[in-house]
Amino acid sequence: KPKCYSLLAIILLTMLILVFFSSGLLSPRSQTPGSPEVGARVKELDHLQVVTLSRMVYPQPKVLTPCRKDVLVVTPWLAPIIWEGTFNIGILNEQFRLQNATIGLTVFAIKKYVVFLKLFLETAEKHFMVGHRVTYYVFTDRPADVPRVALGAGRRLVVLTVGTYARWQDVSMRRMQAISDFSERRFRHEVDYLVCADVDMQFDDHVGVEILSPLFGTLHPGFYGSSREAFTYERRPRSQAYISRDEGDFYYMGAFFGGSVQEVTRLSKACHQAMMVDQANGIEAVWHDESHLNKYLLYHKPTKVLSPEYMWDKQLLGWPAVMKKLRYVAVPKNHQEIRNR
Numbered sequence: 235k236p237k238c239y240s241l242l243a244i245i246l247l248t249m250l251i252l253v254f255f256s257s258g259l260l261s262p263r264s265q266t267p268g269s270p271e272v273g274a275r276v277k278e279l280d281h282l283q284v285v286t287l288s289r290m291v292y293p294q295p296k297v298l299t300p301c302r303k304d305v306l307v308v309t310p311w312l313a314p315i316i317w318e319g320t321f322n323i324g325i326l327n328e329q330f331r332l333q334n335a336t337i338g339l340t341v342f343a344i345k346k347y348v349v350f351l352k353l354f355l356e357t358a359e360k361h362f363m364v365g366h367r368v369t370y371y372v373f374t375d376r377p378a379d380v381p382r383v384a385l386g387a388g389r390r391l392v393v394l395t396v397g398t399y400a401r402w403q404d405v406s407m408r409r410m411q412a413i414s415d416f417s418e419r420r421f422r423h424e425v426d427y428l429v430c431a432d433v434d435m436q437f438d439d440h441v442g443v444e445i446l447s448p449l450f451g452t453l454h455p456g457f458y459g460s461s462r463e464a465f466t467y468e469r470r471p472r473s474q475a476y477i478s479r480d481e482g483d484f485y486y487m488g489a490f491f492g493g494s495v496q497e498v499t500r501l502s503k504a505c506h507q508a509m510m511v512d513q514a515n516g517i518e519a520v521w522h523d524e525s526h527l528n529k530y531l532l533y534h535k536p537t538k539v540l541s542p543e544y545m546w547d548k549q550l551l552g553w554p555a556v557m558k559k560l561r562y563v564a565v566p567k568n569h570q571e572i573r574n575r
């Protein structure tokens with residue numbers, strides 16, 4: 235009899251442990267308390283998940299022939315760095331279509347920056363996630379000035395009217411707060427991925443599902459060849475964005491990042507909170523939200539890194555041979571003129 239009881243106890247204990255583990259209680263990053271839905275969809279949608287494809291004919295990947303010899307194509311934590319030549323868009327489109335992925339593109343057009351919307355949207359229609367479901371989320375204080383742009387099938391535009399700030403630095407930084415607020419209220423019910431972009435830009439070439447991953451950042455075009463000491467991270471230890479000279483992987487640009495709604499919510503919330511702490515301490519990071527983004531991505535390694543093909547400035551940097559394509563590029567602007575009323 236006692237033997238039988240102890241066997242029963244062991245079975246019960248094993249079952250209890252199994253239930254405990256499978257409910258994700260021991261995985262600290264599994265879910266945000268109180269918002270069980272966040273990320274539930276994208277877990278199923280990660281492109282690395284196995285999906286059943288139909289027959290496809292395409293060039294064979296060659297183990298002894300690297301796709302690129304001139305650039306780093308994988309980070310030390312094994313996240314792909316996305317360059318032209320490293321991916322087959324046909325395979326990726328098939329995988330993401332099978333999962334019916336929906337992509338939200340957030341863009342802020344506050345005050346005079348509404349003038350950039352037309353070109354941004356028109357070129358996005360030509361190059362951004364073509365063939366997939368897309369929702370543009372346009373944050374603006376001037377809803378009447380949002381241009382009417384003809385949208386392709388499966389694509390829609392939502393205007394989100396928001397307040398504004400006097401300083402352009404605050405306009406830029408407060409994007410993190412708005413993104414985190416709307417992620418919880420709205421985006422998580424409507425889209426799987428979020429791509430957060432500057433508006434003073436245009437799409438010149440393909441930007442598609444190859445960028446999608448739980449968390450991605452983009453290499454700043456001015457620093458992809460620089461050593462970490464030269465990165466323009468925030469260097470004052472009093473700031474929450476501080477990074478010491480002996481740390482840092484890459485210098486990411488604040489103008490293009492994204493990921494699953496769950497991860498973008500975490501990122502934007504963390505950056506906003508850090509900026510609020512800085513404000514209370516009377517300090518503002520040297521490159522504002524970009525400094526905080528860099529701090530976040532140093533300690534939360536992105537699962538994909540976009541090459542500067544995805545963030546370029548032709549006027550400033552020309553067209554070096556290493557860039558096979560320039561996909562998302564700066565529209566020349568007069569900072570003084572456009573940033574002031």
Ligand code: UDP
Pocket residue numbers: 341342343344345346347402405406431432433434489572573
């Ligand atoms: N922005 C805006 N109105 C402003 C200032 C900034 O809408 O008055 C938004 C806009 O989306 C812009 C982004 O904040 O692209 C970042 O600012 P900006 O592009 O001027 O920074 P830069 O890329 O020049 O560093």
Ligand code: GAL
Pocket residue numbers: 454456466487488521524
């Ligand atoms: C500039 C860019 C700024 C900021 C800075 C970082 O080229 O215009 O927005 O990213 O680099 O050093």
Ligand code: MN
Pocket residue numbers: 432433434489
């Ligand atoms: Mn910009």
